[in-house]
Amino acid sequence: MATGTRRTLVALIAAGSTLLTACAGPPFRAAPRIDPHARCEALFARVDAVVAREGVGDASATRIRGFPHLRVDRLLASFRTEATGDAAVRFWAGRLARLDATARSAEIANLPPPARDALTAAIPQPHAGLAAALAQCHDELLAADLADPVRLAALRDAAVVPDDYSTVRRIAGLYPLTRIPFAAGVRVFERETAQVFALPLASLPVQGRLQHFAPPDEALPSRREQARQIREAAANPLGVPYVEGEALRVLALAHAPVLVVDVAGDDDLIGTPAWPPRGPARVDPSQPAVFYRAAHARVGGQVLLQLVYTAWFPARPPRGALDLLAGHLDGLVWRVTLAPDGEPLLFDSIHPCGCYHFFFPTPRARPRIAPASVDEWRFVPQALPRQAEPQRVVLRIAPRTHYLQRVHEQPSPVSTPSSRYALQADDVLRRLPLPHGESRSLYGPDGFVAGTERAERFLFWPMGIVNPGAMRQWGRHATAFVGRRHFDDPRLIDERFELLIDGEDFPPSNTR
Known part of the structure; x- marks a missing residue:
């Protein structure tokens, strides 16, 4: 092929390639992936x-x-x-x-x-x-x-919930060693508390005046009606009795306790938390109230309904210059674990700091053998009889410390000064009203009530609890200085008690 002819052919091929490239457009690139969410x-x-x-x-x-x-x-x-x-x-x-x-x-x-x-x-x-x-x-x-x-x-x-203990603090505080004197202190407190509970009710000292705080005087549902509500609420794939709304209020009213408080000062009057124009939240004793919520315990393959009640006090006043436990705001938390038939199986109590965890079993709850350990496992200062319908539980509360001193079934003589408290859903504390239509939670984003810090935190930190003694939001209650224990642990009760949920009693035993 002649040189001129070859050059002409190459030129034609190059021109054709250019034309094809122009028609095809730019080189192909994959479109970027768009996340639809x-x-x-x-x-x-x-x-x-x-x-x-x-x-x-x-x-x-x-x-x-x-x-x-x-x-x-x-x-x-x-x-x-x-x-x-x-x-x-x-x-x-x-x-x-x-x-x-x-x-x-x-x-x-x-x-x-x-x-x-x-x-x-x-x-x-x-x-x-x-x-x-x-x-x-x-x-x-x-x-x-x-x-x-x-x-x-x-x-x-x-989907896990971290516990409210700091391993770093325990390591820094030499927990394996320091827990030993702390455990000894816990045992001393339990012995002293047991001695108070052993006194006849009439022998409990009174430092001020005994004042009753009773729930609203309204018609109560029968046990059969309660059982129906619990059964209907548990009709879901997990079998969890999610009782809510008005049905929860009705059940809470049926089991709400009577508080008998030894009132030695204004700090012993229950009230409603509120935000003042300045400073930390306070409790208004002119509006006595108890706040309720639902919780749940897993027992074997069943889930039981629990009713939780919280009463707030303005403060725990100091008993001396070096009272490490005193501070702004105080309270008492009372919990009822119900059988599916609506009868209480077991009661337990803490303060809103998570401290002072007491258990009160009925004949339908038998303590399991505790593990051999110095850990706080289960303190039972008093056992209770089966609660007759529609009998209420009465809580005798000490002045200043607001410790429980006795639980009984019949109120004291009606001559004692008394008042009614309002029964309110605990969720209202997440939106307390402020001026101009605004609102603020009682709790901070860390789960604590600001301004309720106790001096004990400078001494108790080696036990790993962050801000010990401060008032806490539900879900944040670590209840043992020695060991690990949470009030809202669904297996807490089942690990410590064998429950009879079929309506019978355990035979008498010397384990109580």
Whole structure:
């Protein structure tokens, strides 16, 4: 082929290639992957950032890393590997979403109005509102979790509640050694308390005047009606009796205790927590109230309903210049564990600091053999008879310390001064009213009530409890200095007591 011809052919081939390249367009590049849920994840991240900046976080339930739309408590954490089958998994995950929605609602309500308005203005469709946008995103992200086996497995792994003990503090405080004198101190307190409970009721000293605080005088449901409500509430794939709303209030009213307080000063009057214009939260004794909530105990393969009552006092006044336990605000927490038939099986009590955990079994609860250890396991200052219907439990409370001194079934003579307390849902403490229509939680984002720190924290820190003695939010009550124990642990009761839930009594035993 001639040289000129060859050059012409090469030119034609080059021109054709250029033409084809121009027609084909730029080189192919894969389109970037678009996360269909990025919008919702960004919304939760934005809300969380504002909540953290304004210091209005709620610590009752634990946030789940990697799942900003879900939170977990110790009950649901105990089901994380046991919830099997599509219905159970969906119900379990749905309750996680509900925990987040409830806490998030309180957090947003407690935001300063400008911060809340700014969040609402950032919603792509302002007319829908922030609450509606969050609800839609809750549903969207939850559906994605349930549809993805990998994501669901990751959720099971992450749905845990860390305990309220600091291992670092225990290491720094030489816990294996320092726990020994602490355990000895606990035993001394238990012996002294047992001596008080051993006194005849009429022999208990009175430093001021005995004042009754009784629940509202309303018609009470029968045990049969209570059993029906509990049974209906437990008709879910996990068998958890989630009694809520008015049904919970009715059950709480049926088992609410009578408080008989030795009133030696204003700090011994129960009241309603409130925020003054300045300073820490206070308790208003002019509005006596007891706050109730539901909790749950896992016993074998069943889940039992528990009713929890909290009474608040203005303070624990000092008994001397070096009273490490004195401080602002104090309280008493009383819990009733119910059988499915509505009869109390066992009672227990703490203070809102998590301190002074006492158990009061009935004949349907038999203590299990305690492990051989110096750990705080179970202190039973008094056993109780079966509670007749509609008999109320009466709590005798000491002045100043607000220690329990006795539990009995019949109130003292009616000649003692008395008053009625209001029965309020514990959740109202997450949104206490402020002037100008705003609100603020009683609890800080760390779960503590600000201003209730005790001097004991400088001495007791080696036991690993953060801020010992301070008042705490539900879900944050570590109840043992020696050992590890949490008031809301769903297995707490079952580990320490054998319960009869079929209505019979255990035979008499010398283990009591």
